[in-house]
Amino acid sequence: MDCVTFHVNGRKTTVRDVSPTTTLLQYLRGPLHLAGTKEGCAEGDCGACTVVVLDAEAPGGPRWRAVNSCLLLVPLLHGTHVFTVEGLRSGPGDEGLHPVQRALVDALGSQCGYCTPGVVMSMVEACHRTDLDAGWKLDDQMCGNLCRCTGYRPIREATSSIAGLCPDDRLRAALSGKRDAQPSLDYATDGLRGSQRFCIPTDWDTLFDVLERHPSHRFIQGATDLGLDVTKHGRHFDALVSLQGLSELRRLDTNGSRWSVGAGVKLADLEDATDHAVPPLSRMLRFFGSRQIKNSATVGGNLCNASPIGDLAPVFLALDATFVARGRGGERRVAAEHFFTGYRETALQPGEVLARVEFEAPPPTARFASYKVSKRREMDISAVSAALRVHVDDRGTITSACFAFGGMAATPARARAAEAAALGQTWSEQTLEACAAAIGSDFTPLTDHRGSAWYRSTLAANLLRGFYADVADEPMPRLPDRPTGTLLGGPRA
Numbered sequence: 127m128d129c130v131t132f133h134v135n136g137r138k139t140t141v142r143d144v145s146p147t148t149t150l151l152q153y154l155r156g157p158l159h160l161a162g163t164k165e166g167c168a169e170g171d172c173g174a175c176t177v178v179v180l181d182a183e184a185p186g187g188p189r190w191r192a193v194n195s196c197l198l199l200v201p202l203l204h205g206t207h208v209f210t211v212e213g214l215r216s217g218p219g220d221e222g223l224h225p226v227q228r229a230l231v232d233a234l235g236s237q238c239g240y241c242t243p244g245v246v247m248s249m250v251e252a253c254h255r256t257d258l259d260a261g262w263k264l265d266d267q268m269c270g271n272l273c274r275c276t277g278y279r280p281i282r283e284a285t286s287s288i289a290g291l292c293p294d295d296r297l298r299a300a301l302s303g304k305r306d307a308q309p310s311l312d313y314a315t316d317g318l319r320g321s322q323r324f325c326i327p328t329d330w331d332t333l334f335d336v337l338e339r340h341p342s343h344r345f346i347q348g349a350t351d352l353g354l355d356v357t358k359h360g361r362h363f364d365a366l367v368s369l370q371g372l373s374e375l376r377r378l379d380t381n382g383s384r385w386s387v388g389a390g391v392k393l394a395d396l397e398d399a400t401d402h403a404v405p406p407l408s409r410m411l412r413f414f415g416s417r418q419i420k421n422s423a424t425v426g427g428n429l430c431n432a433s434p435i436g437d438l439a440p441v442f443l444a445l446d447a448t449f450v451a452r453g454r455g456g457e458r459r460v461a462a463e464h465f466f467t468g469y470r471e472t473a474l475q476p477g478e479v480l481a482r483v484e485f486e487a488p489p490p491t492a493r494f495a496s497y498k499v500s501k502r503r504e505m506d507i508s509a510v511s512a513a514l515r516v517h518v519d520d521r522g523t524i525t526s527a528c529f530a531f532g533g534m535a536a537t538p539a540r541a542r543a544a545e546a547a548a549l550g551q552t553w554s555e556q557t558l559e560a561c562a563a564a565i566g567s568d569f570t571p572l573t574d575h576r577g578s579a580w581y582r583s584t585l586a587a588n589l590l591r592g593f594y595a596d597v598a599d600e601p602m603p604r605l606p607d608r609p610t611g612t613l614l615g616g617p618r619a
């Protein structure tokens with residue numbers, strides 16, 4: 127039986143007889159005695175546990191990614207490199223402080239210090255990024271790190287001063303080192319609750335063999351949903367099958383206006399790729415989780431957990447996307463609209479995996495915007511989300527309409543009555559008012575702690591009204607830069 131091997135702060139670690147649902151945070155603080163990495167929430171919300179992981183298959187070449195170690199299961203690290211706050215120490219000069227630590231000290235960016243190791247590691251990713259050229263990108267980089275006592279202004283100041291520095295540190299050296307392809311893994315342990323297995327197949331045939339041998343398997347990618355089943359719900363899994371060894375799933379291809387997005391594409395990469403090309407998609411991703419979450423979470427994970435408030439589904443519905451499922455017998459294409467079959471249920475058959483999503487980028491003349499309504503701007507779950515698209519011909523007539531919503535029903539769904547009220551009508555405020563009236567017959571939303579049925583229905587109608595105003599000047603508006611209250615002068619502010 128295989129063991130899990132990876133490098134922590136440059137040293138090889140070999141894992142045996144440790145449950146495959148052990149989180150990286152537990153392993154660092156336990157067997158490895160690296161207690162610098164802290165636990166706050168154990169659910170991806172506070173950033174105290176942030177470490178950086180080498181992503182060898184990132185588009186544009188290997189890069190360091192800040193991730194939440196409280197959600198990552200140890201076998202997901204097989205074959206890769208991790209740095210924690212202890213690994214930044216370069217030597218005796220300047221008290222051995224890394225430039226990001228020095229910057230945080232100089233900006234007085236730490237008080238009780240509990241959040242500080244996590245803040246430092248998010249800053250480490252920032253200092254190795256070369257694209258942090260706007261204030262909102264700095265906010266996005268750091269929005270997954272909560273600090274209850276220092277205040278964010280000094281932290282942001284320190285981050286601004288080191289962004290893009292790319293210092294000659296141990297992480298840079300590791301980036302240029304030799305890297306092997308993702309190794310396969312078949313790891314199993316016996317525990318009080320029975321045996322648990324974790325497999326990383328690296329080709330399709332092996333994947334389907336593994337699925338047949340372990341019919342009660344669960345797929346795992348970034349673990350930002352599944353990790354919570356472990357840390358919050360104490361779930362036991364007989365067999366977890368990671369898809370990270372299938373490099374085809376990480377492909378993001380464009381051919382003219384035709385897009386093909388692998389189910390393993392990380393959301394941070396999708397956000398980058400769609401920034402100018404598919405604004406409704408990048409708008410939705412801008413307020414999705416945190417940088418750490420988007421660095422781990424994948425497109426396939428978001429769609430296959432089939433949450434009614436999953437943020438990508440409405441956008442893919444409005445794009446009229448096709449979901450490609452792959453099984454032993456080949457591929458099967460499912461229209462986005464038929465993919466969500468019930469509450470947290472999909473059209474995937476046993477033994478099938480979601481391989482990729484295909485769609486046609488909307489023409490520049492399409493009027494298309496997406497909206498996420500939540501109680502906070504950063505790091506919150508949608509009460510209601512929407513992706514709204516219409517095509518208007520030269521005479522001002524609506525020739526097609528697609529209004530897709532999340533949070534309004536048991537599945538992400540289209541508002542057919544509202545769409546019918548738009549079709550063939552003049553593109554006008556009155557028409558959108560008629561759509562807003564019609565949407566009442568499309569959905570009977572639930573009341574829960576995120577909003578009452580009345581709130582959700584009113585919101586959905588108002589989003590349609592707002593859509594008209596939003597796309598009046600720009601058919602596919604990008605989000606305006608809305609920096610935080612800690613805005614400072616200078617080009618990076």
Ligand SMILES: Cc1cc2nc3c(=O)[nH]c(=O)nc-3n(C[C@H](O)[C@H](O)[C@H](O)COP(=O)(O)OP(=O)(O)OC[C@H]3O[C@@H](n4cnc5c(N)ncnc54)[C@H](O)[C@@H]3O)c2cc1C
Binds near residue numbers: 348415428431478479
């Ligand atoms: C702090 C925090 C903030 C979050 N914020 C948001 C948010 O703003 N919006 C939002 O929509 N979600 C949010 N999420 C939920 C989560 O991050 C996303 O759903 C994410 O995209 C899941 O991707 P993953 O790769 O981590 O999936 P995983 O957790 O690895 O898997 C999720 C599910 O999908 C299945 N699966 C994964 N890939 C495949 C595949 N290719 N084929 C078949 N089944 C597959 C797995 O078996 C599992 O059931 C948040 C989560 C956390 C912890």
Ligand code: FES
Binds near residue numbers: 176197
């Ligand atoms: S401990 Fe809070 S994000 Fe991991």
Ligand code: FES
Binds near residue numbers: 235237239275
């Ligand atoms: S310094 Fe105390 S929580 Fe940030």
